[in-house]
Amino acid sequence: MKHTTIIEPFRIKTVEPIHFNTREERNQLLKEVHYNLFGLEAQQVIIDLLTDSGTSAMSSKQWASLMQADESYAGSQSWTRLQEVIQKMTGFPHVFPTHQGRAAEHILFGLIGGSGKPFISNTFFDTTRANVEASGATAMDCPVDPSTLNKDEKRFQGNMNLIALEEKLRTSKTPIAGVVLTVTNNSVGGQPVSMSNAVQVKQLCRVFNIPMYLDACRIAENAYFVKHHEPNFINYSAREIALQFCRLSDGVLMSAKKDGLVNMGGFFATRNAQLQKQFQNALIL
Numbered sequence: 290m291k292h293t294t295i296i297e298p299f300r301i302k303t304v305e306p307i308h309f310n311t312r313e314e315r316n317q318l319l320k321e322v323h324y325n326l327f328g329l330e331a332q333q334v335i336i337d338l339l340t341d342s343g344t345s346a347m348s349s350k351q352w353a354s355l356m357q358a359d360e361s362y363a364g365s366q367s368w369t370r371l372q373e374v375i376q377k378m379t380g381f382p383h384v385f386p387t388h389q390g391r392a393a394e395h396i397l398f399g400l401i402g403g404s405g406k407p408f409i410s411n412t413f414f415d416t417t418r419a420n421v422e423a424s425g426a427t428a429m430d431c432p433v434d435p436s437t438l439n440k441d442e443k444r445f446q447g448n449m450n451l452i453a454l455e456e457k458l459r460t461s462k463t464p465i466a467g468v469v470l471t472v473t474n475n476s477v478g479g480q481p482v483s484m485s486n487a488v489q490v491k492q493l494c495r496v497f498n499i500p501m502y503l504d505a506c507r508i509a510e511n512a513y514f515v516k517h518h519e520p521n522f523i524n525y526s527a528r529e530i531a532l533q534f535c536r537l538s539d540g541v542l543m544s545a546k547k548d549g550l551v552n553m554g555g556f557f558a559t560r561n562a563q564l565q566k567q568f569q570n571a572l573i574l
């Protein structure tokens with residue numbers, strides 16, 4: 290068998306000590322929180338498999354930028370730089386930074402959600418579902434069933450189940466208020482979504498005249514999968530593929546702690562001028 294060693298083109302120099310506990314202590318702690326892992330304190334966990342969030346190391350340049358940040362009350366250069374990067378990445382003119390992805394979700398669903406409105410996703414991430422439901426709306430998942438996929442489709446087990454989506458769009462007594470495509474699909478094991486699936490989701494949204502939003506936490510990784518496993522995209526860069534995903538959507542939510550490779554932050558970006566005004570007002574209030 291041929292082994293390939295990938296030499297990472299960077300050095301990691303930061304060391305953060307972790308607290309060790311014994312198996313008996315862990316068993317006791319689990320009992321005390323009634324086996325609900327959300328009841329544990331972070332320092333009681335040695336290896337945290339709950340999330341991929343904020344697990345990437347920041348580069349020396351990122352840390353240096355933090356020190357050089359312009360904290361001016363108005364017209365900050367750091368904001369302008371961030372805005373330009375997000376505009377370039379998403380192709381959207383309107384950008385709203387938030388402290389985490391869940392804060393962007395909270396504002397968005399506070400605006401577009403509300404009592405009894407149904408939303409559909411390939412799978413809502415838990416914070417997204419919580420924010421949809423907190424607004425009074427309902428969240429429905431339509432993931433593909435991996436056992437029904439052929440060899441090529443198996444690469445994209447994060448896809449939306451198009452048959453289930455169309456059926457819900459056609460038969461829902463209350464019109465579907467929006468669709469959220471999560472790329473990659475974190476809650477089904479971080480599986481990627483194919484571009485052809487995203488295009489078909491968009492086509493259905495067009496037919497039923499409903500907005501499509503992207504939860505884009507792992508959009509770079511997803512673009513990598515598209516480039517390497519969807520024959521039509523082999524000659525496109527990951528950046529071009531990511532932009533194409535954004536173009537299909539009406540707005541992008543992102544927790545930048547994932548493919549943004551930062552230790553905290555998130556944003557919402559959109560081309561929708563009405564939503565831009567509402568978002569702005571919500572942030573000012």
Ligand SMILES: Cc1ncc(COP(=O)(O)O)c(C=O)c1O
Nearest residue numbers: 342389390391414416475506544
């Ligand atoms: C797909 C997805 N959406 C939303 C979020 C929420 O982001 P944050 O933790 O920055 O609030 C996460 C975080 O794990 C996520 O993976």
